[in-house]
Amino acid sequence: MTESLLKDEEEKIKTFKDLKTDIIDNDLCCSCGACVSYCESQSFDVLKMEENSPRFKSKANQDNCTECGVCYFICPQTTPLIELMNQKYSIKDKLGPIRDLLAGKTTREKIKEIGQDGGIVTTILLYLFETHQIDAAVVSEYDKKLQPRPKLIYNKEDLKKSAGTRYSVSSQLFPLKDLYNIPSQIIDEKRIYNIDQLRIAFVGTPCQIRALRKMKFLSIKPAHVVKYSISLFCFENFYYDKLYDILKEEKGISPSEIKKATIKGRFIIETRSNETLDVELKTLDNAVRPNCKICDDFTGRFSDISVGSSGAPKGYSIIISRTQIGEELIKKMLSQNYIIAYIPSEEGLEWKEKKKKLFKKMISSKEKK
Numbered sequence: 001m002t003e004s005l006l007k008d009e010e011e012k013i014k015t016f017k018d019l020k021t022d023i024i025d026n027d028l029c030c031s032c033g034a035c036v037s038y039c040e041s042q043s044f045d046v047l048k049m050e051e052n053s054p055r056f057k058s059k060a061n062q063d064n065c066t067e068c069g070v071c072y073f074i075c076p077q078t079t080p081l082i083e084l085m086n087q088k089y090s091i092k093d094k095l096g097p098i099r100d101l102l103a104g105k106t107t108r109e110k111i112k113e114i115g116q117d118g119g120i121v122t123t124i125l126l127y128l129f130e131t132h133q134i135d136a137a138v139v140s141e142y143d144k145k146l147q148p149r150p151k152l153i154y155n156k157e158d159l160k161k162s163a164g165t166r167y168s169v170s171s172q173l174f175p176l177k178d179l180y181n182i183p184s185q186i187i188d189e190k191r192i193y194n195i196d197q198l199r200i201a202f203v204g205t206p207c208q209i210r211a212l213r214k215m216k217f218l219s220i221k222p223a224h225v226v227k228y229s230i231s232l233f234c235f236e237n238f239y240y241d242k243l244y245d246i247l248k249e250e251k252g253i254s255p256s257e258i259k260k261a262t263i264k265g266r267f268i269i270e271t272r273s274n275e276t277l278d279v280e281l282k283t284l285d286n287a288v289r290p291n292c293k294i295c296d297d298f299t300g301r302f303s304d305i306s307v308g309s310s311g312a313p314k315g316y317s318i319i320i321s322r323t324q325i326g327e328e329l330i331k332k333m334l335s336q337n338y339i340i341a342y343i344p345s346e347e348g349l350e351w352k353e354k355k356k357k358l359f360k361k362m363i364s365s366k367e368k369k
């Protein structure tokens with residue numbers, strides 16, 4: 001499919017040089033890491049991620065580019081494929097397909113403590129690990145400098161480090177390149193000898209899910225091992241340094257003092273000394289990534305399941321099942337009591353329609369930014 005599409009779309013194949021001119025130099029890159037991840041997984045030895053930005057490793061490495069064009073096609077910020085994907089995945093509007101919509105929360109006490117909202121994302125991954133439906137998951141963690149970093153985890157025990165929201169970029173596509181090097185301990189433990197045996201769940205923002213879906217649409221490896229894609233709702237994201245510079249200036253607070261950050265109309269910080277501070281979102285405007293200012297996906301329309309807090313009752317998350325595999329998974333988790341659903345006081349259908357209206361409104365206010 002790749003070859004015929006490449007021929008149809010353009011006579012001249014666009015490569016990373018075009019990605020740099022069209023996307024990166026225009027501040028449209030969302031730092032998903034897909035371009036570098038793919039190129040590195042093929043051992044082309046051309047690209048690297050530096051400070052969350054993709055670039056050529058060096059002038060000499062630039063000559064290694066085979067001009068395959070895959071990096072340009074899978075970039076979530078480029079237009080090729082989107083129309084074809086909309087047709088294939090029945091995406092008729094910016095909210096995307098919805099098979100079911102509910103609010104839910106985890107039943108697991110430990111996840112209640114560490115989850116951002118209803119702890120749904122962590123509980124989905126826990127369920128998939130415990131029922132042996134996945135061997136690994138791509139999540140986000142803090143590194144030693146407390147910057148968000150993508151992480152490929154192979155065990156449910158590692159979920160406690162990933163729960164919660166980090167309001168800066170974590171290049172979630174980047175670890176896919178490591179799937180070809182399964183750690184020997186995992187080979188022994190899980191008896192997985194080949195990448196094709198792996199089954200992965202992937203968590204990311206809507207733009208990252210779009211990159212993943214583009215890879216899957218083109219049958220680009222290693223995305224073939226991703227069995228479940230979970231999108232977080234996302235209104236905007238921030239440059240790490242700029243965000244913490246502003247928070248330092250406004251509230252005298254540094255990353256190591258922050259226990260939890262939430263956006264609920266304002267940017268709310270819970271400190272390690274149990275103080276609650278908040279900052280007007282307008283104050284953080286200079287830290288918002290430019291690519292987020294032109295983003296029209298709030299709920300992750302290319303995912304199997306989308307999860308967010310907007311419109312959810314306190315302590316719950318909204319869960320949108322978009323595909324058959326997503327819907328079946330949530331139904332099983334409900335029946336096996338991993339999560340419980342919120343029962344709205346008004347008639348269920350009316351409640352769902354109100355939520356859909358709210359999300360459509362949020363998408364259009366996002367576009368007007």
Ligand SMILES: Cc1cc2nc3c(=O)[nH]c(=O)nc-3n(C[C@H](O)[C@H](O)[C@H](O)COP(=O)(O)OP(=O)(O)OC[C@H]3O[C@@H](n4cnc5c(N)ncnc54)[C@H](O)[C@@H]3O)c2cc1C
Pocket residue numbers: 114115116117118119120121122123138139140141148162163164165166167168169170172203204205232233234235236237238263307308309310311317
């Ligand atoms: C930048 C950003 C902006 C968001 N904006 C909104 C919003 O406007 N409205 C809204 O309703 N929800 C928003 N969310 C989603 C929300 O904060 C929660 O992540 C979501 O409700 C899931 O909650 P949970 O308790 O089920 O997740 P948890 O069980 O706590 O799991 C959270 C998951 O998110 C992953 N994660 C954390 N940070 C990142 C990151 N930076 N990039 C990729 N993955 C990450 C972790 O790996 C973990 O798997 C945003 C999330 C992010 C990352």
Ligand code: SF4
Pocket residue numbers: 014015016035038039044046047064065066067068069070071072
């Ligand atoms: S080899 Fe292919 S994926 Fe790598 S930079 Fe060149 S065009 Fe992009």
Ligand code: SF4
Pocket residue numbers: 019023024028029030031032033034035036054071074075076077211
């Ligand atoms: S694929 Fe991702 S990291 Fe690469 S240029 Fe596009 S948005 Fe940036």
Ligand code: SF4
Pocket residue numbers: 030205206207208234235236237289291292293295296297
């Ligand atoms: S606002 Fe859009 S572009 Fe920015 S991180 Fe969220 S999904 Fe990606």
